[in-house]
Structure formats: C-alpha cells, structure tokens
Amino acid sequence: MKEKTLVIGATGIIGKSVVRRLQTFGLPVRAATRLPIPYAVTHPDLDVVLFDYEDPATYRPTVSGVSKAFIVPRRGDSNPQKTVIPFIEQARQAGVSHIVLVTHFDAERYTPSGLYDLESFLIGSGVMYTILRPNWLMQTFNPGFLWPMIRKTDAIFLPTGSAQTSFVDAEDVAAVATVALTEEGHLDRIYPLTGEEALSYDDVAQIISNAGQRTIKFFPTSDDEFRNTLVKAGWEPQQVEILIDRFALVREGFTAEVNDQVGLLLGRRPGRFLDYAYDHPRIWRTDF
Numbered sequence: 001m002k003e004k005t006l007v008i009g010a011t012g013i014i015g016k017s018v019v020r021r022l023q024t025f026g027l028p029v030r031a032a033t034r035l036p037i038p039y040a041v042t043h044p045d046l047d048v049v050l051f052d053y054e055d056p057a058t059y060r061p062t063v064s065g066v067s068k069a070f071i072v073p074r075r076g077d078s079n080p081q082k083t084v085i086p087f088i089e090q091a092r093q094a095g096v097s098h099i100v101l102v103t104h105f106d107a108e109r110y111t112p113s114g115l116y117d118l119e120s121f122l123i124g125s126g127v128m129y130t131i132l133r134p135n136w137l138m139q140t141f142n143p144g145f146l147w148p149m150i151r152k153t154d155a156i157f158l159p160t161g162s163a164q165t166s167f168v169d170a171e172d173v174a175a176v177a178t179v180a181l182t183e184e185g186h187l188d189r190i191y192p193l194t195g196e197e198a199l200s201y202d203d204v205a206q207i208i209s210n211a212g213q214r215t216i217k218f219f220p221t222s223d224d225e226f227r228n229t230l231v232k233a234g235w236e237p238q239q240v241e242i243l244i245d246r247f248a249l250v251r252e253g254f255t256a257e258v259n260d261q262v263g264l265l266l267g268r269r270p271g272r273f274l275d276y277a278y279d280h281p282r283i284w285r286t287d288f
C-alpha cells in the first residue's frame with residue numbers, strides 16, 4: 001500500500017498546489033483544514049481532516065496513519081513554539097518519518113519570528129526533514145496579504161524604500177516540496193528558495209499595472225506610517241511589528257539575493273514575476 005502524505009495548509013497558497021501535485025502522482029493525500037466539510041465537498045477523492053493549530057485535540061487524529069507530512073505554519077504565527085512544535089512532536093510520536101517544513105528566507109537572520117527555533121526543533125527531533133526557506137512569494141500581491149490594499153487603494157504602501165526582492169513563485173515552492181516528498185536525496189536538507197531576478201516594489205507595481213491594465217503605484221512609507229495603516233486595518237500589534245522588522249531586512253537589501261536552488265531542484269528556470277502577473281491578468285482587476 002502506498003504511504004499517505006499529510007498536507008497542512010491544504011487550502012493555502014503553497015499547500016493547495018502541493019495537494020494537486022501529489023494527486024497527479026497518484027499518491028494518497030490527507031488534506032488538513034479548519035473547514036473540512038466544504039473542502040471535502042469540492043475534493044471528494046481526498047481524505048480530509050479537521051485541523052486547527054489552536055486546538056491541540058485535533059493534532060493526533062491529523063497525524064495518525066500518515067508517514068510523511070508537508071507542514072506550513074499559519075500566516076503571522078508569532079509563537080510557533082506553542083503550535084507547530086507541539087504538532088511536530090505529535091507527528092514524531094505517531095511515527096511520521098519525513099517532514100517537509102516551510103519557514104521563511106529570513107528564518108535564520110530574523111529570530112523573533114520563532115521560525116529558526118522551529119527549524120532547530122525539527123532538526124533535533126529525530127524525524128527526517130527537508131526545510132524550505134522561500135523568499136517573499138509573488139502571490140503576496142494576490143491573493144496574499146497585499147491584495148486588499150492594492151484592490152482598495154490602487155497602491156502598494158510599504159516601508160521598503162527602493163530595495164529589491166527576488167520574489168519566488170509559490171508554484172515553484174510547491175514543486176520543490178513535492179520533489180522532496182517523492183524523490184530521494186532531500187533528507188536532512190535546508191533549501192533557501194528565490195526567484196531568478198530581484199525586483200523593486202516599484203518594478204512590481206509597473207508590471208501589475210501593465211498586466212491588469214490599471215494604474216497601481218508604489219509609495220515607500222516610514223515604519224510609523226506602515227504601522228498606522230495596518231493597525232487601522234485591524235492587524236494584531238505583534239504581527240505588525242514582525243512585518244515591520246521583516247521589511248527592514250528588505251530595505252537593507254537582504255532579500256535581493258538570488259540563488260539557483262529552484263533551478264537545481266526542478267531542472268528548469270524558476271517562474272518569472274512577469275509570467276505570474278500576465279498569466280491571469282483578470283486577478284488584478286476589480287471590475288470582473
């Protein structure tokens with residue numbers, strides 16, 4: 001019998017692509033979500049499980065009977081020690097032998113996110129691991145957390161100055177995760193993942209404007225201006241401070257680094273921002 005793979009964040013930007021990719025290999029998948037009933041209706045061929053990081057009672061049923069797991073912390077989790085670490089411990093006890101964990105490109109440099117401690121825990125847990133550290137995702141602009149701002153204001157307000165970022169396509173991150181879960185040679189590795197070019201937020205605004213045929217402008221802000229915008233939008237103060245610190249790393253040029261890890265792992269060029277933006281031009285419009 002084929003081994004079953006658990007996908008945490010099965011409805012998320014990276015996770016849903018991992019589910020799709022594993023299914024194309026004909027592999028049994030257990031998809032985890034806080035809303036299993038509607039998900040099961042649209043995915044009748046999957047084993048769907050109720051999973052909530054905030055509810056430890058859901059951990060054991062989620063990991064029971066699976067041999068591998070793709071794990072993504074929930075967005076903005078500022079304390080994975082209370083959520084992802086106990087979950088990984090349950091997975092270890094249940095006999096999960098390989099975990100592919102998504103952290104962040106800045107995990108090592110920006111330790112207050114807790115992601116570096118999370119990585120260290122997994123590395124020391126005795127479970128075989130593959131850690132993916134993606135740079136900022138292209139999908140951050142849509143459907144990610146910047147989309148409501150862009151949609152509402154036709155603008156991107158960020159405290160990044162003119163710094164560049166080598167945005168990576170979530171599809172590439174999912175493809176790498178699938179390779180790690182299905183091919184040999186990826187155990188106990190850490191892969192920092194970038195796109196093949198570094199772009200400024202001004203570059204991105206121009207590409208999106210052209211792709212969506214609407215004008216979207218980038219305005220560099222101060223940290224305080226950014227903080228006020230997010231607080232007014234209802235963000236939790238702790239999450240706001242984490243984002244501000246992360247964008248300080250962007251401003252300092254740290255996220256402009258480009259590596260060839262995606263190409264080496266997938267045997268093809270990484271997705272380009274231009275293609276992501278032009279492949280689905282309607283996503284940038286609000287009149288459809």
Ligand SMILES: NC(=O)c1ccc[n+]([C@@H]2O[C@H](COP(=O)([O-])OP(=O)(O)OC[C@H]3O[C@@H](n4cnc5c(N)ncnc54)[C@H](OP(=O)(O)O)[C@@H]3O)[C@@H](O)[C@H]2O)c1
Nearest residue numbers: 009010011012013033034052053073074075134135136137
């Ligand atoms: N965005 C980026 O640029 C970027 C870059 C590098 C790394 N990452 C990492 O990627 C991860 C996903 O970030 P994202 O912004 O792209 O989010 P996302 O794909 O929108 O993911 C949201 C997912 O988290 C799940 N989720 C939310 N709260 C949950 C909870 N309490 N328990 C269990 N699952 C929960 C949701 O599942 P349900 O709603 O179905 O329960 C959904 O599948 C984060 O760990 C982030 O650090 C993101």
